[in-house]
Amino acid sequence: RGLRECQKALEKGQVHLCILAADCNEPAYVSLITALCLERNVKLLKVKKGKSLGEWAGLRKLDREGQPRKVVSSSCVVIKN
Numbered sequence: 868r869g870l871r872e873c874q875k876a877l878e879k880g881q882v883h884l885c886i887l888a889a890d891c892n893e894p895a896y897v898s899l900i901t902a903l904c905l906e907r908n909v910k911l912l913k914v915k916k917g918k919s920l921g922e923w924a925g926l927r928k929l930d931r932e933g934q935p936r937k938v939v940s941s942s943c944v945v946i947k948n
Contacts (some may be wrong), residue, residue, distance in 0.1 A: 888917035
């Protein structure tokens with residue numbers, strides 16, 4: 868769920884799909900993850916906002932009504948074995 872974890876999983880070849888936030892503020896990370904996906908033939912999906920990606924990955928708390936609160940942004944998420 869973080870760039871470091873995603874990088875490690877990509878290097879080990881455990882990844883089926885990589886999802887990258889387009890609003891990642893570090894261009895070096897974007898190019899690294901993109902290059903690793905191309906090298907390992909992993910599909911790369913880009914989403915607009917890191918907050919949405921964090922919410923989808925479960926990096927949030929729910930209030931009593933089931934509405935998401937305290938959503939943590941994520942730059943990269945992978946789906947692995």
